[in-house]
Amino acid sequence: MTKSLKTGLPLPAAVLLLAGCIVGGMPYTGPHLSPAECRDLAALKTNAPPTMAQHQNELAALRKAGYDPSPWNDDPYYPDDLQAAQRLVDYWFQTECLPH
Known part of the structure; x- marks a missing residue:
């Protein structure tokens, strides 16, 4: 059995979710078209x-x-x-x- 956080997500899933937030960063707010x-x-x-x-x-x-x-x-x-x-x-x- 895998460990889970208080959110109920398994630890590996929570790590991937947080990594996606860090890599994705803030939403792009500049112009989309050159x-x-x-x-x-x-x-x-x-x-x-x-x-x-x-x-x-x-x-x-x-x-x-x-x-x-x-x-x-x-x-x-x-x-x-x-x-x-x-x-x-x-x-x-x-x-x-x-x-x-």
């Missing part, structure tokens, strides 16, 4: 032919939002995870990139 990502996301919203750099910046923004394009074709959460990341990137774009 100026290049803002510029390229704005360009992608037009009907102009996109460049490879614009696609790469769009993918970088989606990854920041938690989307992980799996190399496998059996992602059970696709397309829901992609759409959720797109909504988050759209929110970031509206709040961080557009002039107020």
